[in-house]
Amino acid sequence: MSNKEQLQLAIGKRIKMLRESKKITQQDLAAKCNIEKSNFSRLEAGGTNPTLYTLKIIADNLGVSLCDIVSMEDTK
Amino acid sequence: MSNKEQLQLAIGKRIKMLRESKKITQQDLAAKCNIEKSNFSRLEAGGTNPTLYTLKIIADNLGVSLCDIVSMEDTK
DNA sequence: ACTTATTTTATCATATATGATAACCAGTTC
DNA sequence: GAACTGGTTATCATATATGATAAAATAAGT
Numbered sequence: 001m002s003n004k005e006q007l008q009l010a011i012g013k014r015i016k017m018l019r020e021s022k023k024i025t026q027q028d029l030a031a032k033c034n035i036e037k038s039n040f041s042r043l044e045a046g047g048t049n050p051t052l053y054t055l056k057i058i059a060d061n062l063g064v065s066l067c068d069i070v071s072m073e074d075t076k
Numbered sequence: 077m078s079n080k081e082q083l084q085l086a087i088g089k090r091i092k093m094l095r096e097s098k099k100i101t102q103q104d105l106a107a108k109c110n111i112e113k114s115n116f117s118r119l120e121a122g123g124t125n126p127t128l129y130t131l132k133i134i135a136d137n138l139g140v141s142l143c144d145i146v147s148m149e150d151t152k
Numbered sequence: 153a154c155t156t157a158t159t160t161t162a163t164c165a166t167a168t169a170t171g172a173t174a175a176c177c178a179g180t181t182c
Numbered sequence: 183g184a185a186c187t188g189g190t191t192a193t194c195a196t197a198t199a200t201g202a203t204a205a206a207a208t209a210a211g212t
Contacts, residue, residue, distance in 0.1 A: 007128060007129055036203095041164085045159095049128055049199070067146055102189065114173085116193080126170095
């Protein structure tokens with residue numbers, strides 16, 4: 001598994017964790033972020049290498065900072 | 077100017093600042109990151125919405141964390 | 153079991169990030 | 183002026199992130 005794939009999995013896991021800690025469903029958050037729900041699923045599953053803007057939107061809707069989002073150590 | 081454009085400018089500025097603080101040239105860092113130098117110029121100028129993986133590579137080569145990279149308040 | 157809610161997966165289209173290349177600009181040095 | 187360094191811009195090609203849609207699978211509720 002490549003570094004990129006590992007990063008994708010880690011960020012997906014992180015977002016999932018943060019979302020669940022806020023007790024929001026995937027589709028709720030996807031809707032709020034104006035992100036296609038199937039893509040949200042793919043993202044959380046580690047299937048995408050999201051852009052900074054996408055991460056920013058998600059962070060804002062989760063009420064956390066970008067730094068929080070990319071701090072993935074706790075999810076390893 | 078849209079939020080996305082503002083974010084792009086901010087991240088470009090942040091990367092430039094970090095790079096300069098390490099006294100590395102744009103093309104040196106671009107080469108280390110295996111990023112096309114013209115794209116690096118575009119990125120620092122706020123012309124791109126970089127992917128997480130791109131940011132990770134840059135952060136690693138700058139010897140900083142992803143969190144450091146996306147912490148853009150100091151550059152505003 | 154059935155219904156509803158949530159998530160996943162696949163496929164294709166569109167948008168765009170990045171790669172590749174070339175040309176240009178400005179400053180410095182010889 | 184020529185060569186070098188550092189950076190910028192434009193153009194086009196390729197790779198891929200995201201959007202849209204549908205179907206399938208799973209989980210939760212009645």
